[in-house]
Amino acid sequence: MLRAARFAVSTAFFASGAAYGSFGARIPALKEKLDATDAELGLVLLAGSAGAVVALPFAGWLSARVGSRRVTRAALVGVALCLPLLALAPSLPVFALVFFVFGVVASGLDLAMNAHGVAVEERYARPIFSSFHASWSLGGLAGAGAGGAAAALGIPPFAQFAAVAESLGDRTE
Numbered sequence: 001m002l003r004a005a006r007f008a009v010s011t012a013f014f015a016s017g018a019a020y021g022s023f024g025a026r027i028p029a030l031k032e033k034l035d036a037t038d039a040e041l042g043l044v045l046l047a048g049s050a051g052a053v054v055a056l057p058f059a060g061w062l063s064a065r066v067g068s069r070r071v072t073r074a075a076l077v078g079v080a081l082c083l084p085l086l087a088l089a090p091s092l093p094v095f096a097l098v099f100f101v102f103g104v105v106a107s108g109l110d111l112a113m114n115a116h117g118v119a120v121e122e123r124y125a126r127p128i129f130s131s132f133h134a135s136w137s138l139g140g141l142a143g144a145g146a147g148g149a150a151a152a153l154g155i156p157p158f159a160q161f162a163a164v165a166e167s168l169g170d171r172t173e
Contacts, residue, residue, distance in 0.1 A: 010135040012113040017139025022164045025147025026157040047096040051103025059108035071112035078105030080168035087158035
């Protein structure tokens, strides 16, 4: 049971990293699609940070109230829903709005999976938390690698994000 909990938390960290890596690798294609300047894109990307800041207090309260496991699962679904929507955004204002929501759910995921990781580490009675962060980094590498490969193959961001979203959805079952 303890190993299963550790694996579940590691999987959540990996999935979060993969979502970020996938998105990051496709920023140039999204910038081109939206016909954005560097300055415009930079400003619009602040929306994700704003969403994260707004969500943190609520995510902490919700994790304490209903449990970090449930919040982690729900936030993974939220990230999975937002990724394809980012690719579908028809304009910078819509992209900013979706990226704000992405920041909200990604922040909730980050807080909840870290809280859950702390609970699992306490049950282990030895330091294991760095392995969760390693899982996030490996997910980031996998997501960025897949995003780079998709770009090289001419696969549109929506198709890639939809595939990542489907994979993230599989992690919540």
